[in-house]
Amino acid sequence: MATILAVDDTASMRQMVAYTLRSAGHEVIEAVDGQEALDKARETPVDLVLSDVNMPVMDGIALVRALRELVQYRFTPILMLTTESDSEKKQEGRQAGATGWLVKPFNPEQLLAIIKKVID
Amino acid sequence: MAIDLTQFHPVFFEESLEGLEAMEAALLALDPDAVDQATINELFRAAHSIKGGSGTFGFAAVADFTHGVETLLEQVRSGKRRFSVALVEVLLQAVDCTRQMIRQLQRKNTAPIPELATTRQRLDALLASADVAVVTPEPAPGERQPPSVTPAACAGWQIEFVPGPTILRTGNDPLRLFRELATLGDLKVKLNPVELPSIKTFDPESLCLGWTLTLDSPCDAAQVAEVFDWVAQESHLRITPRTASPAQSATDSDATPDLAAAAGKPEQTEKPEKAEKAEKAEKGEPGSIRVGIRKVDDFVDMVGELAITQSMLCELGNDFTLDKLPRLLQGLESLAQNTRELQAAALAMRMLPMGFVFNRFTRLVHDLGQTTGKKVRLNLLGEGTELDKLVMEKINDPLGHLIRNAIDHGIEQPQVRRQAGKPETGTVTLNAFHQGGNIIIQVQDDGVGLDCEKIRTKAIERGLLAASDSPGQGQLIDLIFHPGFSTAAQVSDISGRGVGMDVVRCNIQALNGSVDVSSVAGQGVTFSIRLPLTLAMLEGQLVRLGSQVFVLPLMSVVESLRAVSGPLRRVAGDFDVVSIAGEYVPVVRLCELFQIAPDSQGVVDTVLVVVEGDNVKAAILVDDVLTQQPVVIKSLEAHYRKVEGIGGATILGDGSVALILDVAGLLQLAGIRRDLFSRINANKEHAA
Numbered sequence: 019m020a021t022i023l024a025v026d027d028t029a030s031m032r033q034m035v036a037y038t039l040r041s042a043g044h045e046v047i048e049a050v051d052g053q054e055a056l057d058k059a060r061e062t063p064v065d066l067v068l069s070d071v072n073m074p075v076m077d078g079i080a081l082v083r084a085l086r087e088l089v090q091y092r093f094t095p096i097l098m099l100t101t102e103s104d105s106e107k108k109q110e111g112r113q114a115g116a117t118g119w120l121v122k123p124f125n126p127e128q129l130l131a132i133i134k135k136v137i138d
Numbered sequence: 139m140a141i142d143l144t145q146f147h148p149v150f151f152e153e154s155l156e157g158l159e160a161m162e163a164a165l166l167a168l169d170p171d172a173v174d175q176a177t178i179n180e181l182f183r184a185a186h187s188i189k190g191g192s193g194t195f196g197f198a199a200v201a202d203f204t205h206g207v208e209t210l211l212e213q214v215r216s217g218k219r220r221f222s223v224a225l226v227e228v229l230l231q232a233v234d235c236t237r238q239m240i241r242q243l244q245r246k247n248t249a250p251i252p253e254l255a256t257t258r259q260r261l262d263a264l265l266a267s268a269d270v271a272v273v274t275p276e277p278a279p280g281e282r283q284p285p286s287v288t289p290a291a292c293a294g295w296q297i298e299f300v301p302g303p304t305i306l307r308t309g310n311d312p313l314r315l316f317r318e319l320a321t322l323g324d325l326k327v328k329l330n331p332v333e334l335p336s337i338k339t340f341d342p343e344s345l346c347l348g349w350t351l352t353l354d355s356p357c358d359a360a361q362v363a364e365v366f367d368w369v370a371q372e373s374h375l376r377i378t379p380r381t382a383s384p385a386q387s388a389t390d391s392d393a394t395p396d397l398a399a400a401a402g403k404p405e406q407t408e409k410p411e412k413a414e415k416a417e418k419a420e421k422g423e424p425g426s427i428r429v430g431i432r433k434v435d436d437f438v439d440m441v442g443e444l445a446i447t448q449s450m451l452c453e454l455g456n457d458f459t460l461d462k463l464p465r466l467l468q469g470l471e472s473l474a475q476n477t478r479e480l481q482a483a484a485l486a487m488r489m490l491p492m493g494f495v496f497n498r499f500t501r502l503v504h505d506l507g508q509t510t511g512k513k514v515r516l517n518l519l520g521e522g523t524e525l526d527k528l529v530m531e532k533i534n535d536p537l538g539h540l541i542r543n544a545i546d547h548g549i550e551q552p553q554v555r556r557q558a559g560k561p562e563t564g565t566v567t568l569n570a571f572h573q574g575g576n577i578i579i580q581v582q583d584d585g586v587g588l589d590c591e592k593i594r595t596k597a598i599e600r601g602l603l604a605a606s607d608s609p610g611q612g613q614l615i616d617l618i619f620h621p622g623f624s625t626a627a628q629v630s631d632i633s634g635r636g637v638g639m640d641v642v643r644c645n646i647q648a649l650n651g652s653v654d655v656s657s658v659a660g661q662g663v664t665f666s667i668r669l670p671l672t673l674a675m676l677e678g679q680l681v682r683l684g685s686q687v688f689v690l691p692l693m694s695v696v697e698s699l700r701a702v703s704g705p706l707r708r709v710a711g712d713f714d715v716v717s718i719a720g721e722y723v724p725v726v727r728l729c730e731l732f733q734i735a736p737d738s739q740g741v742v743d744t745v746l747v748v749v750e751g752d753n754v755k756a757a758i759l760v761d762d763v764l765t766q767q768p769v770v771i772k773s774l775e776a777h778y779r780k781v782e783g784i785g786g787a788t789i790l791g792d793g794s795v796a797l798i799l800d801v802a803g804l805l806q807l808a809g810i811r812r813d814l815f816s817r818i819n820a821n822k823e824h825a826a
Contacts, residue, residue: 028187030150031194038141072183086307092343095309101190109371117309118368123193123201126141135318136309 020065020137021045025055025081026099027073031122035068035099038126039133052076056084059091066137067096068120071107079107079114086115095136099124143195150191151244152426157184158237159497165230166500170221173214181229182211188236200239203254206261207232228264230501231257294323294355294380295362300330300348302372307343310369316351318365323355352380427527429487437483444476481768485672488528492570492579493521495530499541503566506545513552513563514545520570525577526672529649533579533669536642536653540581540665541566543639548585548663558660560584576651576693577671582664588657590614596623615655619643647751647802649673650691650785668693676771678788678798680764681747684734687796688760689769689788694801696748696755698763713810716746716757723748726758726808731783737761751801756810758799771798783807 022044026032036046047062049055053076055069067085071078078098085091098111098119108119120132161184164177185208192200207229213219235257242248297319301312319325330348334340353362362377363370451469454462496518503516525533549555549564556562567582590611597603597617617623621640646653651669670676670693678689679698699718714725725746729736736744736759746757769788774781774797785800 027183028191029153030146030191031187033149034141034143034146034194037146041141072186074180074183093306093309101186101193112308112368112371115308122190125194126143136314 019043019045020133021047021062022133023047023049023055023059023064023067023069025049025052025067025069025073025078027051027070031070031099034126035129038129042130042133044133052078052081052084055081059085060088063090065094066133067091067094068099069096070099071111079110082111082114082116097132097136147195147243148426150195151240154188154191154240155237157188158233158240160184162230162233162501163497165226165233166504168221168226170223170226173221175215178211178215182208182215185211188240197239197243200236200243203232203239203258204236206258206265207236210261210264225264228257228260232261295351295353295357295359296378296380297351297353297362298348298374298376298378299351299366300374301345301369303344303346305345305369305372308369312345312347312349315365315369316349319351319353319362322357322361322365323353325354326352328352348374354380427488427490433483433487437480437487440476440480440483444473444480447472447476481675485526485674486524488526488672488674489524490527490530491521492523492525492530492577493518495534495537496521496568496570498534499538499568502538502541503545506542510545510549511551512545512549514549515563515565517565517567519567523570523572523577524671525570525669526674528673529669529671532645532649533667536645536667537568537579537581539639539642541568544581544583544585544663548583548587550586572671573668576668579667579669580664581667582662584662587659587662588615588618588655590657590659593617615657618655619653650676650693650800652693652750674771675768676798677766678769679747679766680790680796681745681758681760682762682764683728683732683760684736686732686734687764687790687794688728689796689798690747690749690758691785691798691801692766694749694751696750699746699748699757718746718748718757721755723755723757724808724810726756726804726810728758728760731804731808749801751803751805754805754810756801756805756808758804769796769798 019042022039024032024035024039024046025048026035027050032048032050036048039046047058047064049058051073052069055067056076058064059067067081069078069081076084082096082098085094085096095117096115098108098116099122100107100111100119101122111119117136118132120129124132161181164181168177185204189201189204189208192198192204210219210225210229214221214225219225231253235251235254238251239254242251299312299315301310305312316325316327328350330350332347334346359377359379363375366373366375447469451466451473454466454469458466500516503514506512507514544566545564549566550558550560552562555564565584567580569578569580569582571578593614594603597614597620598605600623602617602620602623603609619639619642621638623638623640643653646667646669649669650673651667653668654666655663656666657663670691676689677692679692679695681688681690714727715722716725717723728734744759744761745763747760747763748755748757750756769790771786772788774784774786777787783800783804783806784797785803786798787795788798790796
């Protein structure tokens with residue numbers, strides 16, 4: 019099982035994601051914005067990052083860029099949680115180095131399916 | 139594994155309501171001509187979160203409605219639309235509607251919301267308006283349809299895949315893609331002939347390979363393309379059918395629960411019936427509180443210290459000898475210290491900054507200004523002052539009432555103000571600060587002030603005052619709190635809905651607080667509400683009567699006196715009064731009220747504790763005044779039933795139970811009425 023960093027400023031979404039991942043047996047670290055995520059990722063190595071895009075302090079795109087700067091996260095899968103209205107954000111995220119995206123709204127099953135795809 | 143999403147609903151509701159509040163505050167504060175990007179981002183983020191959450195948790199109607207709001211804000215954010223007064227008004231309406239929708243979901247109420255349809259129309263009208271440079275958002279460059287794929291499905295697919303050299307650095311691994319493809323059918327992977335760079339220029343982090351894949355599967359092209367969705371943009375990808383089979387129907391792919399389908403239409407992910415299941419869980423919900431991490435950290439720190447003290451005492455107790463006494467005393471002292479700090483830290487968790495309540499009134503003031511045609515500004519001070527969450531919730535309505543009154547009756551029309559030499563815009567100031575163990579909340583306006591003549595006329599009309607009485611200004615003003623004084627002549631839809639100032643005072647007294655008013659003609663009125671910081675504890679004055687110990691809230695104690703030697707005077711046939719500093723104060727004999735045998739039979743040897751409740755002073759006769767200490771309030775109603783004159787109970791250091799006296803209730807029980815004594819003292823002043 020993997021250690022996953024779940025980043026979202028919206029508590030309900032973050033809790034839903036974290037709960038779903040934990041019930042699938044993963045270790046979950048939660049963060050409320052990009053900066054906190056970056057700090058926590060530096061402290062504890064994680065296998066996968068799931069991040070919201072629109073967040074205060076440091077948004078998801080900036081987080082991806084910052085993580086890719088760190089040698090230990092150069093190849094780590096980073097998935098953006100976007101909504102359809104963020105279609106430009108998907109590509110912006112990709113340019114910044116994100117692995118892929120998961121489009122909101124999604125349900126726990128969809129989340130787990132995509133996680134399974136990225137880590138085995 | 140099925141995950142019950144309803145468990146996240148309460149959090150979602152709460153954060154959405156908070157988000158809406160933030161949106162409302164930002165909208166009210168912004169100047170349409172000069173909006174800063176930070177405000178727009180904040181507005182967008184709030185709308186975006188609500189939309190995202192409502193979609194995820196299956197509230198399709200909310201998601202659908204907020205989608206319009208989000209789109210408008212997105213247009214503003216990307217510079218395609220400019221803020222206007224009209225846009226702000228529509229957004230405010232939309233915030234109101236969304237709030238109602240969320241509240242209804244919270245309460246499992248399905249009544250239609252009348253404003254929804256019109257707000258929706260206004261939103262749609264704005265969305266359709268040409269006030270926007272690019273009306274239809276063009277698909278982003280990367281959003282092109284999957285590359286050159288024939289729509290028809292077939293028995294298998296040939297896939298040319300040459301990923302971009304940087305693919306590895308985005309965390310994408312071609313092997314993962316192949317594994318995923320293999321789940322669709324039988325996959326053959328063939329490496330394309332490739333010329334590798336020389337070892338000198340070789341970059342191990344770049345990918346310079348390409349593959350030809352053969353997938354033997356009846357799946358359709360979209361499914362294959364979806365596998366490459368994340369990498370399609372920077373890769374060369376060609377998907378061609380191996381053997382055409384036009385019989386393939388589209389329904390096959392529809393039946394597959396793939397992500398593309400979910401992305402294509404924001405489908406409800408949860409069925410509404412599921413929401414009903416949560417009903418039981420929601421009933422009698424005690425409410426939750428958000429506590430800053432620092433407060434929790436402090437608390438945890440103190441628990442840590444307590445544990446250290448505990449282990450130290452435990453060790454001492456194991457083999458105690460008398461020479462360890464100083465250490466024992468020291469340990470007990472730290473224990474006392476830890477307990478005090480822990481108590482303070484626990485109470486601090488219930489505390490919220492006053493800004494929470496104050497900011498709610500920005501909207502009220504904005505709206506009232508519009509309806510009355512007056513120009514009003516709300517000035518907030520002391521927003522960081524903290525108050526118990528429960529007290530805060532209960533003070534909301536009285537504050538709202540005072541603000542309505544201030545704008546309705548206090549602040550003048552702009553031209554009247556100009557004539558009076560005041561600025562056209564009136565100011566309502568809300569202020570909060572700590573004083574002793576209390577919080578003082580002031581509602582201040584710079585309007586006309588109270589009209590004492592009018593109050594006098596009205597009081598005489600209602601028989602609250604005899605025509606011959608000439609009370610002082612303070613007593614006159616105090617009459618506005620009298621039940622039945624509601625200024626019916628001035629009923630409007632803003633204030634004066636039959637809810638008078640007496641209700642305001644009652645509500646505040648129910649919180650063990652008091653309210654004072656001062657007014658300067660032409661300069662405005664100030665209401666000062668004094669409240670205990672928490673309902674969980676109070677600073678108590680312990681008094682003894684016979685064998686019983688009672689607690690008086692220190693807040694209501696004015697002074698304590700050794701009983702005067704002179705006899706008490708009996709007035710109005712019913713009361714003893716004592717003259718203190720030239721004022722007649724009624725005497726309450728607790729021993730008679732509660733039928734307790736006192737130590738001292740006469741008045742001599744007793745102590746008079748002068749208390750004030752409901753703006754009436756009274757002297758309570760007790761045997762002795764003991765210490766002052768903070769006491770934890772235990773509800774009597776919860777454990778027994780409501781008793782007139784008793785506010786609650788507490789457990790003292792020796793384990794005995796002491797009743798906490800409710801001064802206002804006690805005076806009522808003793809039959810002491812405010813009007814009677816204010817009249818006695820007024821006449822006396824008059825006579826003097």
